[in-house]
Amino acid sequence: MILIPQDAATTLRASSAWGRLSLRISQPDDLAVVGGISEGGGSIISVDPPPPAPRLLASCDSRPTGYWYQAKSELHALWYLLQVRRGTSMKLDVFKDSVPSGFKTPGDGGYVAITHAPGVKDAFPESGLPDLVAWHVTRAGFQPLEASAEPETTGIQQLNDDWPVEELQNTRIMLIGAGSIGSATAHALAGYGVGHLTLIDPDRLDWHNLVRHTSARKHIGRHKVTALAEELASLRPDTAVTPLPLDVIEHADHIRALLADTHLVVCTADGVAPRRVTGHLARRAGLTAVLACVLQDGALGEILRLRPWRRHGCLTCRRQSLTEAGGLDPEPALDAGYGTGTRHRPMTAVGSDLHLVAQLAAKTAVATVLERAGHPDQRLPGEHALLGLRRQPDWAPPFNLGHTAELRWLPATPPRSGCPTCEAP
Numbered sequence: 001m002i003l004i005p006q007d008a009a010t011t012l013r014a015s016s017a018w019g020r021l022s023l024r025i026s027q028p029d030d031l032a033v034v035g036g037i038s039e040g041g042g043s044i045i046s047v048d049p050p051p052p053a054p055r056l057l058a059s060c061d062s063r064p065t066g067y068w069y070q071a072k073s074e075l076h077a078l079w080y081l082l083q084v085r086r087g088t089s090m091k092l093d094v095f096k097d098s099v100p101s102g103f104k105t106p107g108d109g110g111y112v113a114i115t116h117a118p119g120v121k122d123a124f125p126e127s128g129l130p131d132l133v134a135w136h137v138t139r140a141g142f143q144p145l146e147a148s149a150e151p152e153t154t155g156i157q158q159l160n161d162d163w164p165v166e167e168l169q170n171t172r173i174m175l176i177g178a179g180s181i182g183s184a185t186a187h188a189l190a191g192y193g194v195g196h197l198t199l200i201d202p203d204r205l206d207w208h209n210l211v212r213h214t215s216a217r218k219h220i221g222r223h224k225v226t227a228l229a230e231e232l233a234s235l236r237p238d239t240a241v242t243p244l245p246l247d248v249i250e251h252a253d254h255i256r257a258l259l260a261d262t263h264l265v266v267c268t269a270d271g272v273a274p275r276r277v278t279g280h281l282a283r284r285a286g287l288t289a290v291l292a293c294v295l296q297d298g299a300l301g302e303i304l305r306l307r308p309w310r311r312h313g314c315l316t317c318r319r320q321s322l323t324e325a326g327g328l329d330p331e332p333a334l335d336a337g338y339g340t341g342t343r344h345r346p347m348t349a350v351g352s353d354l355h356l357v358a359q360l361a362a363k364t365a366v367a368t369v370l371e372r373a374g375h376p377d378q379r380l381p382g383e384h385a386l387l388g389l390r391r392q393p394d395w396a397p398p399f400n401l402g403h404t405a406e407l408r409w410l411p412a413t414p415p416r417s418g419c420p421t422c423e424a425p
Contacts, residue, residue: 201269212354266292299392302386303385
């Protein structure tokens with residue numbers, strides 16, 4: 001495959017007739033990237049992106065090993081047909097006749113050629129044929145090569161026609177908790193195109209986290225939020241990330257100030273206290289909070305959407321209402337400190353189950369933002385979601401999910417009299 005980065009593609013499209021190519025080639029991968037281009041027989045000029053942008057195949061040496069030509073549109077139609085008929089080659093004269101000027105007769109080993117057909121879209125308007133394609137040209141003939149030209153628009157902006165990119169790029173979400181569920185939630189939120197994430201978690205990545213966390217072994221000992229911020233910067237550059245190694249309880253005053261520049265809060269932190277503090281801070285700030293966790297050693301996933309509305313109670317009100325209705329209060333188990341180390345209670349959930357909960361948490365958060373922005377197709381069926389990771393038919397309602405992967409949505413419950421969170425101070 002021949003990779004044509006954006007700067008190389010722009011240069012080729014702006015050039016007139018023919019020139020030389022400099023390629024970096026990885027033989028084990030059968031992969032090459034265009035690193036330099038000349039106009040005619042002049043000097044080859046680098047078309048690599050300026051630092052700090054990464055160079056593709058940066059470890060491979062660049063060498064002049066091919067040519068580019070402006071070509072007739074029919075040659076690109078032939079490229080498509082030969083791609084379908086894998087292994088088929090054509091006589092060299094056909095290629096030569098399709099190149100108006102500058103054609104170079106190949107030597108013993110042949111060479112890589114890139115052709116630019118500026119009129120191909122007009123000549124074949126319904127075909128979707130690329131204007132830049134690649135070939136292997138030898139004395140015996142020529143064959144098509146796979147080629148990929150980087151488009152002018154990459155990243156989340158590619159979805160502009162199908163997804164509300166602008167609303168989400170202007171959205172700022174605070175994520176409290178960067179553990180197994182939190183790290184996957186951060187990736188999912190960035191994948192949806194959320195423009196800014198503030199990550200809150202004081203913990204460092206430890207050995208026992210690796211089996212479920214999204215971060216790699218190389219980050220052991222670093223703060224989870226720092227590792228996540230670096231990973232997201234590489235994978236999802238459209239999302240700006242602010243990593244803060246803070247504790248939501250100990251640093252509540254600091255976090256309260258940050259909420260003035262936040263649109264929604266997601267909490268995936270372990271323990272009852274961080275969840276309740278998050279809900280309290282969000283309600284006081286007039287923000288919706290989405291809480292995500294697993295219950296019963298990872299048998300159930302739970303998503304709670306706590307809106308700062310008059311008839312919507314906080315986490316504590318929700319739990320008390322469930323208990324009084326004959327259900328159970330699963331919150332105490334959340335203080336166990338799940339993990340696999342000697343200081344932690346073992347959890348039987350695998351990482352992919354936790355990440356499934358994370359995906360649902362991110363979807364809940366994004367749907368909340370988009371519904372508020374005027375997208376009724378993002379309306380959720382309730383305020384409290386329960387997801388069966390392992391069936392629990394013997395649990396008290398509403399946690400008695402009879403099937404794995406069953407998803408149950410429940411309505412909100414009203415505030416309880418005297419609640420210090422729900423009642424105005």
